[in-house]
Amino acid sequence: MKLAYWMYAGPAHIGTLRVASSFKNVHGIMHAPIGDDYFNVMRSMLERERNFTPVTTSVVDRHVLSRGSQEKVVDNITRKDSEEHPDLIVLTPTCTSSILQEDLENFVERASQTTVSDVILADVNHYRVNELQAADRTLEQIIQFYIAKARKNGDLVTAKTPEPSVNILGPTTLGFHNQHDVRELRKLMADLGITINAVIPDGASVNDIKTLPQAWFNLVPYREIGPLAARYLEQEFNQPFVDITPMGVVETARCIRQIQTLLNQQGATVNYEDFIQSQTLHVSQAAWFSRSIDCQNLTGKKAVVFGDNTHAAAITKILSREMGIHVVWAGTYCKYDGDWFREQVQDFCDEVIITDDHGAIGDAIARVEPAAIFGTQMERHVGKRLDTPCGVIAAPIHIQNFPIGYKPFLGYEGSNQIVDLIYNSFTLGMEDHLLEIFGGHDTKEVIHKGISADSDLNWTSDGLAELNKIPGFVRGKVKRNTEKFARERNISHINVEVLYAAKEAVGA
Secondary structure, three states: OOOOOOOOOOEHHHHHHHHHOOOEOEEEEEEEOOOOOOHHHHHHHHOOOOOOOOEEEEEOOHHHHHHOOHHHHHHHHHHHHHHHOOOEEEEEEOHHHHOOOOOHHHHHHHHHOOOOOEEEEOOOOOOOOEHHHHHHHHHHHHHHHHHHHHHHHOOOOOOOOOOOEEEEEOOOOOOOOHHHHHHHHHHHHHHOOOEEEEEEOOOOEHHHHHHHHHOOEEEOOOOOOOHHHHHHHHHHHOOOEEOOOOOOHHHHHHHHHHHHHHHHHOOOOOOOHHHHHHHHHHHOOHHHHHOOHHHHOOOOOEEEEEEOHHHHHHHHHHHHHHOOOEEEEEEEOOHHHHHHHHHHHOOOOOEEEEOOOHHHHHHHHHHHOOOEEEEOHHHHHHHHHHOOOEEEOOOOOOHHHOOOOOOOOOHHHHHHHHHHHHHHHOOOOOHHHHHHHOOOOOOOOOOOOOOOOOOOOEEOHHHHHHHHOOOHHHHHHHHHHHHHHHHHOOOOEEOHHHHHHHHHHOOO
16 A cells, blocks of 8 residues: 555545444444554544444554454454444454454454354455445445345345335445435435435445345446445346436436436336426526526636546536536546546546546646636645635545535535535636735735645745735746746746746746
8 A cells, every 4th residue: 555644545444434334233343553543533523423433443452463363353343242232243454454464254254153243354455445446345245245145034125116216325424425415315316206215325224235126226326336236236136227426417417317217118107307407497506507697707717627536527527518617637536447537527628637646636736727626625725825716526525525504416406506616616706806905815925835845946035025916816827937937947046036037038
């Protein structure tokens, strides 16, 4: 694993624990040294949970290193079984403890002989996959386990429900606006006359898994978590799935039309065209806003987009197709699924960037000087350094991404929220001039370092003072042009004379 002070996607055990702790009455046991056990604090703080996070650390310490872990791990599993009485206990190592190369599968088998709870070992390669891949695989593994158990016990439910029904696969704890998205999806399905059979894993019991095959189809709203489970259910039960993310007016309509097709293929007679028309014109304000003078003021403005696959792809399409904003480049940190992302956005932006190097992303933003950034919390910090506004549209999650108010990203209400986010992220109208009048720009110290840490240029006090006099809305561009001028002439200190010389050179 690469060690970094900023990672867009966490290590594999975080993904496993996200899925395990999303189910009701499931307990996670993390085989890890002290220092890897931050998941409990993170989840309790960000989700504002009233109850303790159901995760226990089986600590790898000097005693474990000298004697081995088997006795301690088995004891921890059996103790939690007797204390908490969970339906399932999920054991996961971390990258650190995986170095020991212990036979954890054997530990699970030994513990299972005496526990009432089911016990499984998370079947992920902690060296090769990240948080999102591990979460996707763990969800599939748990579903496979309980489908096999139900088959063995003879209580697997395979007969379809009398009326159209759906399983929503993928929403988890610590997801980006996932709880609000699920509320919006429940409302959308109710409006379409479709019963929710199960939402897996968020808030579900593992005992609900045996009823998954009775739904008419599966809905996978997120590209990162859920596709593996949907493909497994399709293979096992010929259960179709929809994996179009209903984000934005166009994609929400496309998702609903795909649902309509699947239901009619199974004998239903539904037509959602009137519903789509009504929602687009009267419930979602996005379509109306795209024709308003406010949105026309954004036409042609430059923006960049970066995030996970689901949100970055959807926001790129909304910006370009629905709001007429010029997306200079769009990027994702989901390198393992980069081909899908490239296919989705290549017609809606000038350039596609696939990397998990936050430094490279910072430099790419500085290079194109966008009017606004739509990215993660890391890009928000980059935007602050460049004096460029940023709307946060994707994980890694932050306390700001768990709003008290209702802010879904999916469905027709989600389209309203996204339009507000996009519009308010740009610096608009007289805003820059008002900032100058009230001293907004001049109260900030000018950043004279590059985004990357390899800048060797220094600004003198008189150079900085002169730079501060330049209006904020062009100051960043002047600064970057001056630094480019200085580098080309091997000038290491930028004073007021260099600033004026650079200005003359570019004809500004």
